Amino acid sequence: MSVATRAIGRKLPGNVKETRAMEAIVIAGPTAGGKSGLAMALARRHGGTIVNADSMQVYEGLHILTARPGEAQMGEVPHRLYGHVPSEESYSVGAWYRDAQVVLADLRTAGRIPIVVGGTGLYLKALTGGLSAMPPIPTELREVLRGRLKSEGPEALHRELAREDPQAAAGLDPADGQRIVRALEVVRATGRSIASFRAEAGSPLVDPARTRRILVLPERTRLRAMIASRFRAMMEAGAMQEVAQLRSRRLSQDLPVMKAIGVRELSAVLDGRMSPGEAEERAVTASRQYAKRQTTWFRNQLPDGWEVFEEASAALEPGIVRVD
Missing domain, CATH: 1.10.20.140 (Histone, subunit A)
Incomplete structure (x- = not known):
């Protein structure tokens, strides 16, 4: 799959009638790359419902550090599969596949276009390619x-x-x-x-031929700056207090929610083992490394047919909708 600064393939038709014929819109990309803003813009434009495909944003215990949509966004546009999993649980790609199957069926019945957005490659692969049946493990x-x-x-x-x-x-x-x-x-x-x-995958949840698939891959230097800026905003929004509240629940360190980027670093601050500045630096570095792994996965694993953009706003037709 080649990567370019402009879209690869067709543009989304400009009129609502043709867009409604689309089964879904899927937005993928690395963390902090602008996916959520694009999803909001497309949801406003087409009356869509945003469906989460991020493995950390499913957990109820971390709102700020996982960059879940805020109350204003969720009040304006319907969102599904955000914060619906208790922090005490582990959530698998199979569980997401089953939950997404129910949500997408509901949206089809309601006549709403799903806008699936996230950076968890295995979720997106299951969505568009089906989920393989894994064997039981002793x-x-x-x-x-x-x-x-x-x-x-x-x-x-x-x-x-x-x-x-x-x-x-x-x-x-x-x-x-x-x-x-x-x-x-x-x-x-x-x-x-x-x-x-x-390779023995089950049925896809959407028909790729009737789904607009958008991959947002910002230029590396710009993405690094976006990651740093976002983590600073998280700190200002109360990330430290969020981690303190999560720790008060005394959850197992083996749970996925306790392994979210930022939890370990801010926990060290709360324990007096690290300064806030050092914790922020380490969390930003971990986020950049994660974004690099995501980018590599998307380039190597996604099939042809995805439109690739360096700027999320370029996925919109000019002059119709602004990405916040």
Whole structure:
């Protein structure tokens, strides 16, 4: 898939009648790249409902640090699958697929166009390509691998995965412990690569031929600045207090919500182990690294047919709607 400063492929038709024939609009891209503003603009223009496809924005415990839409935005435009999962739970791509299936069916019945927006590649892949049926994993195997992840770190397990399932290992960041463990679980439980199960995908939730697919990939230097600016805004909005409140619930550190970028760094400030300035610097660095991984995934994993823009506002026809 090539990446350009202007859209690849067709523009969205300008009149409502043709747009209503579209089944959905999907907006993907790295964190802080302007996806949410574009989704709001398109929702205003077409009377759409915004559906979340971000794996952290599903949790109720973190509003500020996950950059969930604010009350004003959610009051103006209907939003679905935001903050609906208790922080005490882990939420999988399979759970999102099932929830999204229900939401999209509701929107079709209501005659509203869904605008699916997020940066979690596996959610978007399930949406447009279907979800593969993963095999059951023995509890003992899962516990052993998760214990080793804690004690030995992801790089050691990634080396083992490279020997047992080179295909899966080649597509994973050596620091992505959760997905490395998942791939090891599958290959050791079944003798098959996790990729072979993913190839047996179920039905997509939308028809790609009737879906406008937008990928926002800002220029690297500009995205780095956007990430830093957004985290400063999060701090001003009360991110520290949000983390303090989350910690007061004494949740397991293994839960996804406790691994959100910023939680660990601001927790160190609250414990007196780090200054606010150092915590902000580390959180911004972690966000930039995450955005880099997202960008690599989108460039390598998304199929043809996506329109690619450096500026989110370029996905709109000039002079019709402004992106806030």
